[in-house]
Amino acid sequence: MHYMGIAMPRELFLKLTPLAEALSKLKTAVRPIGVEEVSLEGALGRVAAVDLTAHVPYPPFSFSEVDGYAVVAEDTYSAREDSPIALRLAGEILAGSKETHRVEKGSCVRIATGAAIPEGCSAVVPLEYTELKDGRVLVYKSVAPGENIAQLGGDIQKGKVVVKRGARIRPWDIVLLATAGYRSIPVYRRPSISVIASGSELRPTGASLGEGEMYDANSPFLIAELRSRGYEVKGYGIVSDTLGELSEAMAQAASESNLILVTGGSSKGVGDLVPKAIESIGGEILVHGIRSKPGKPTAIGKIRGTLVLGLPGYPVSCVVMFYMLVVPVLGMMEGEVVGYKTAKALLSRDASLTLGRENFIPVKLEGGDKLIAHPLRMKTSRLSQLLDMETLAVASGRKVIAAKGEKVEELLSVGRYWLK
Incomplete structure (x- = not known):
């Protein structure tokens, strides 16, 4: 090839690596950063560092699933729409009530949804199948033992795993963890991330554009996406296509973060300096070139303990590789453990x-x-x-x-x- 009239050797990617192989390499090389305790309210989107088991059973007590009457089930077996049975009303229990009642044969207790099942009760008749008349309760439908009762521990037993280690906490997991008795949980620490845009042709959004210049679209995308996921992100702005300036920015970023994302400068061409910059400051290249479309000009390296992902400069390619490479790598760094949906x-x-x-x-x-x-x-x-x-x-x-x-x-x- 020729550049500005000067003959130059043809530069090729050392080896195009399938994405699955690159991720497999990273899976063995990347480890979670550490563990911290966070409040349940701050746990959404974090990754559980241990199996989280129920401290208490759910329900923690047997309660009524409906508004109705707590009864001895056998008393109702002969109840029919055209031939109700009559029971003596022995009291009332509201949700949260500390009053104690006992249901004897031939009697019943009015009970609210969520109220504790009284001693002697074996079923609850829904209110719509009853009638209060002359101080007695007429029951028009039979019920079986256990009907309309949420039994103690019938859903989740004490000690059951409600969230597995490596699972990312979803909104409904918060419900499970709260009912299981958690106020805080141990999670893997999130990596801190630096974003660098490489390219002498780039300008920050809002600046005036000169000939041959364009706006940096990748940095705003990456920073916005990462922050929306709760990561601490530092933007280094735009770095020109010089080895010295890029190496300096990457060295600084490596001292301040666990992961560096560099856009542009990863392909094999004049001015594409990311791999050279990594090596110039004592780093190593793990992968240079992904066997995918888009995403071929992608580089993966390490600078001491900091991982570097060199993403393509084209915004479409950058977006695709963010989801196909960066997101799974972030999962690895946080100890996440399942597969693509x-x-x-x-x-x-x-x-x-x-x-x-x-x-x-x-x-x-x-x-x-x-x-x-x-x-x-x-x-x-x-x-x-x-x-x-x-x-x-x-x-x-x-x-x-x-x-x-x-x-x-x-x-x-x-x-x-x-x-x-």
Whole structure:
């Protein structure tokens, strides 16, 4: 190749690594940073560092599931709509009441939803099947023992695992943990992250653009996405395409963070300096080039204990590799342990593929009896495809066309990844 009239040796990626292989390498190299205790209210989105078992059973006491009358079930066996049985009313229990009552044969106690089951009661008759008349309760429907009663420990027994180690806490997990008796839980620490945009042609958004200049779109995207997930992020702004300036920024970032994300500067070309900068400050390159489309110009390295992910400069490629690489790596750093959530979808039209590479195709989804994927016209330099992108379809590069009607693998939620 020639640059400015000067003959230069052809530079190639040392080896294109399949994404799954790169993630497997990282899985053995990356360890959780540490453990901390957080309040239950602050645990959403964090990863449990231990199996969390129920401190108390649920329900913690037997209670009524309906408003009605606590009865001895056998008393009601002959009750019919046209031939009710009559029971003596012996009292009333409200939810949270400390009063004690006993249900004897031939009697009943009025009971509210959530109120503790009184001694002697074996079932509850819903209010709509009863009638209070002349101080006695008429029952028009029979009930079986245990009917309409939530039994002590019948749902979750004390000691049962309610959240497994490595699970990311979901909103409904907070409900389970609260009822299991937790005020705080041990979680893996979140990594601190630095974001660097590499490129002499880049300008911050809002600045005036000169000839050959464009706005940095990757840094705002990365910082916004990471902060929305609760990570501590420091933006280093734009660094020009000089080895000295990039090396200095990366050395500073390595001293302040657990993970560095660098956009641009990772491919094999003039001015693409990320791998050289990593090595110039004593780091090592683990992967240079991913066998995927988009995402080929991706680099992975380490500077002492800090992981470096060099992402493609094209915004579309950067977005895709954030979800396909960065999100799973963050999961590894936090000890998360499950796998991709995927589903099969049918392509609505042909989609061009790149041979020999795993293809990540931006698609728009259509529900119904069958999940339909509408592939968007994939070109890494075109931002307009992001307007309609809802998720990514994954297709192998064993052929040049994924045909209309072909089943492809859909990521159910772009941006959520669970490690196997």
